[in-house]
Amino acid sequence: MRRALKASARALFGTRAGLRWLHLILGGALLMPYWLVGTVIVGPVVGAKSLFSDSLALQFGAYAIALPTAAVTALFFPLTRPLAVGLAKALCGVPAERFAEGPARSRAARLRASGWFTLHAGIGALISGATLALPPFAVSLMVLPFFPALRGRLELPHYPAWQLALFPFAGVAMLIALAGCAAAAGALLARQAPVLLGPTPADRLAAAERRATELAERNRLARELHDSVGHALSAVTLQAGAARRVLDSDPGFVREALAAIEETTRRTVGELDSVLGLLRQDDDNTTQLDGPTLDTLDGLLARSGVPVSLSADGDLAAVPAPVSREAYRIVQEGLSNALRHAGASPVTLWIALRGEELEIMMENPLPDTAPVVRPGGGRGVRGIAERAALLGGRAQAGAQGAVWLLCARLPLGGDR
Structure with missing residues (x-):
């Protein structure tokens, strides 16, 4: 049992998981310029007063525009593959010999590199957003039972003591769930990296x-x-x-x-x-x-x-x-x-x-x-x-x- 717990903790919070989490956050950063363009386009349509409005329609509408824009950009930029390979080698934990070398020259190689860039940026943006939003909320849940004044300031309804006692556990569960999602997303990218960034038949030839x-x-x-x-x-x-x-x-x-x-x-x-x-x-x-x-x-x-x-x-x-x-x-x-x-x-x-x-x-x-x-x-x-x-x-x-x-x-x- 103890060994299983250690293995689970290593899978969620170990060095490899941390590097993959960082890789996902970098993917979210790569999508940010495309997301900003998307907010400019979607904002007037949904009537958002600010580009950084908390409107879900604005957020996901901009996300829907950012992904295909990023895919097209990566398709016509041959250096996308070596840049992506460099990041994946350092952070994904995939052996270097499974990656292709040099810019993507053939159409198939460019399509694969574009697919990887879109997958990395798309999943990375979701994990990055969750990483920014969930930890503060989870910490707030964990400390609410110990600060009545904070509950009053937030104008929360009255909770029985047994329910307040569950709040810290809910906060910890959120953090563990976030780590689990990041680990699962990182493992998915690690599996797909050799497929999308590996050598094509033309590269092998x-x-x-x-x-x-x-x-x-x-x-x-x-x-x-x-x-x-x-x-x-x-x-x-x-x-x-x-x-x-x-x-x-x-x-x-x-x-x-x-x-x-x-x-x-x-x-x-x-x-x-x-x-x-x-x-x-x-x-x-x-x-x-x-x-x-x-x-x-x-x-x-x-x-x-x-x-x-x-x-x-x-x-x-x-x-x-x-x-x-x-x-x-x-x-x-x-x-x-x-x-x-x-x-x-x-x-x-x-x-x-x-x-x-x-x-x-x-x-x-x-x-x-x-x-x-x-x-x-x-x-x-x-x-x-x-x-x-x-x-x-x-x-x-x-x-x-x-x-x-x-x-x-x-x-x-x-x-x-």
């Missing part, structure tokens, strides 16, 4: 498109990091290992290996700065990634750490920049895979223009033993396929007999 765009951009940057930094680390690891083995017997080779490591890391730091710079940019229109192209392919092959035999057919300088950048990265990842899994085995590379396509083929001998599978590895081949698919092309890689073969075809008209 727009959010899904934003997430897809962000995910595609994140994957693109991840591919750039994987291909550039991964290739550099593989080359540096191979060169450092070779230098360590001949450290005492071939100092000249060690110096060349250290110079190659220095050059590789210097270039990789530059590419890493470029990619990290994109991560710090807030403007989606400035996220165009300018990376190496096929024009710098000779440098890549020279510092790849593996012997490469290149056969090129066609004017590679004429390849569009977006296609050329992706082709460079595909070759770079292919070399990284060969270096990582086949060591210093020779690689044969063919690059040719075939009509409206750029064809890339790369092969290297398979190692005698199966390569060690790294935890979380395998992203390179998948990244090659993603790069080709984004340009409208295709790529595949796998064992073909005694060699590992990579083949990619990129349309020259592909753009990102």
